[in-house]
Amino acid sequence: MLRDRYPFYLANAPQQPNADLVVTDKYSGKPATRVALAGAEHIEKAIAAAQRAAPAMARFPAFKRQAVLRHCARQFSGRQQELALSLCIEAGKPIKDSRGEVTRLIDTFNLAADECSRDLGGVMSMDVTERSQGYRGMHKRVPIGPLSLISPFNFPLNLAAHKVAPAIAAGCPFVLKPASRTPIGALIIGEVLAQTDLPKGAFSILPCSRDGADLFTTDERFKLLSFTGSPKVGWDLKARAGRKRVVLELGGNAACIVTADADVEKVIPRLVFGAYYQSGQSCISVQRILIHSSRYAQFRDKLTAAVEALVHGDPQDEKTTIGPMISEDEARRLEGWIEEAIAKGARKLCGGPREGSMLRASLLENVPSGCKLDAEEAFGPVATLAPYEDFDDALDRVNDTKYGLQAGVFTRDIDQAMKAWDRLEVGGVIIGDVPSWRVDHMPYGGVKESGLGREGVRYAIEDMTEHRLLVIRDPA
Template sequence: MLATSYPYYLANKPVYANEDLEITNKFTEEVATRVALADAKVIDQAIAAAEKAQPALNKMAPYQRQKILEHCIEGFKKRFDELAYSLCIEAGKPIKDARGEVTRLIDTFKIAAEESVRINGEVINLEITERAKGYTGMYKHVPIGPCSFISPFNFPLNLAAHKIAPAIAAGCAFVLKPASRTPIGALIIGEILAETDLPEGAFSILPCSRDGADLFTTDERFKLLSFTGSPDVGWQLKAKAGKKPVILELGGNAACVVDEGTDLDDAVERIIFGAYYQSGQSCISVQRVLVHDSLYDDFKARYVSKVEALIHGDPLNEDTFIGPMISQSEAKRLDGWIQSAVAAGANLLCGGQRDGAMLQATVLENVPRDCEAVTEEAFGPVSVISSFSDFDEALRLVDDSQFGLQAGIFTRDIYKAHKAWDTLDVGGVVIGDVPSWRVDNMPYGGVKESGLGREGIRYAIADMTEIRLMVLRTPS
């Protein structure tokens, strides 16, 4: 069960300041709990506390940071069921997906604990010319300083973890703004962090309105901004962020190619998972499916039949695969895109019905290439299928997008696999699986409208640290 109310965390401490933010059960649309909401004054206090805590964090030994991360891992394990339940309620995530996300939360902190004692430097040979004789260089990584984090609603635990865990490993103070629709998971992380020996002010977790959150972007006391969310918001924040580095993990309309010779049983199962898990509300959800002519009719028949059989309903039901979208407004938006595509000549092969925030798993065919269901990020339970005859043309269609996050290529031809890897303008190419596949130690991120920088613990730590060089002269 959820608590009746939740505090925000200011300078490591819970503050039950108010109950201004109502969190709804996304399936029943009833108020499930209430959360304290921070204002601009509180955010300013959090930044000041982070700045004050940073010198103490700089002095923490790697094993001390590792110990904090290991405490969190044990705390997450003890509260596994509570965390999964909170995801079902606040995000409408089916219980099996919710358990998977809690598992990934634990994995992410495990990786960070391992990496926290591997932040190494290097000795550099500087004697490359006669004038450098007797000089040796060496560098180490030092924390960049207080960080600003903004996380999204769709993975409230793990995408927050991909900011929090590397910050602790690197020794950076941080202030996190969780999504106002799904803050509970991040606040439970805060509760567990508050049990540790982190210096006072090392972290704050502050649900707040978008109007009151400008300091997360503009305040110069922050030395880095990491944002995960929509492209429109992300690029606006970057433009306002000033001199600080900005990491953006944004949207996508990921494509998946099914080449001739592919095992269709395997491909259909994986693509259905990639397109419809957690109601398609993932930036690497399969949205565009390109199938070779020789397989297309067989693929379509199998795919549509299995999509129609997906179970919709209460996220707490063990058999549910499709739960509600995050809000009625989002379901209404995507329903409008589906109807617009059909009006433009697309074939509706299944789905296309909405009841409140519940939108049926939908498959479209022959969608005109200028329709929003193709060109924009659907972020919901819809996929668009089409055929191709030439592999090179399929790759061109994958790249015919403003986005470039990940792509999936089902092929048994190693040369085609390498060609896709060499030519596709995306952050990652997944061979033999869907673009929706991710593990938490890999470099993950996109190009074009899909963002800047890479997540994955080791890569995030690199962003959250700076190289500090020492040159040593040995007189002759």
């Protein structure tokens, strides 16, 4: 169970100036615990501490950074049940998905530990012209300095880890703002980091109100802002971020193409997983499914039956696949989008009434273009189906969106696979599986309104460091 209250972490140390942030159990709606809420004065102290810690973090040797990250991974491994339960309660995430996220948290810290020993520099051949003979060149990557990190509610552990672990590996101090709806996972990460010998001021983890968090965006002492969340908020932050680097991991309405040669028995379980895991609250959740017309009726009927069979209810129940959405307001919003699509001619294949923040898994076909359910990010337990005739047309329909995070294509045709990779306007193309598939070392991010830059441990470290060149002229 959760503790009665949790401190925030300011300059590596726990502090409990208040317990003003109430964290609810997303299934029952009742208060589950209380968390210290940071104010502007705490954020200012954290930024100043990070700035002071920057030289010490830059000098903190690779083997010590690796030891910190390995320590974290071991501690998380020993606390898996506690971490999974915290996710169940604060995020309403079904226990099976919660355990999966804890596993990925451990993976991400181990991957970051591995990166500490990677070669981040090289030797350059300088004699590329006559005038540069007699010179030698070398370059290395150095940390850029204090980082502003803002993580979302839907993966409170692993998406925080994708910011925190690379920052430590890169040698950058940071201040993390976890989502106020789901701060517990990040605070447990802080509790474990506080056990290490990171330089004082190397990290702060501060739940705070959105109004009080403006310094995370505007303060010039930060050298990078890394934000994961909604496109509307993300692009606004970028506009106000000033000269600092900005990495944005934003929304999507991921599409999946099912070609005529797809194996129905293998594809259906993957589509169900991709669309409805953690109640569809993932930016790479399968939202739009395009099926070749020759197989459409078969896939539609089997997929409908599989979705109808999903268990809804208490996320702590091992059988549950669909738990609550993050709030009743979000469930009401998505219910309205479904009703709008039906009013404009879509057909609901399955799905039931909303009960508070619980929305039954829904599947619709032939949703008109331009409906919110087609054009926007649903971020909940709903997917749409439509037939297609021509593969090129299907690719165009996948691209006909303002988003571009990932896409999936079920095909056995290598030419179709390569064409999809060439033409789809997304950050990643997954062949033979759903776009919801991700491993934590791969370059992950989107194009268009889905974001800017890439996460994945090595790629995050690249953004958190910069090249420094050394040129030596040989003695005459």
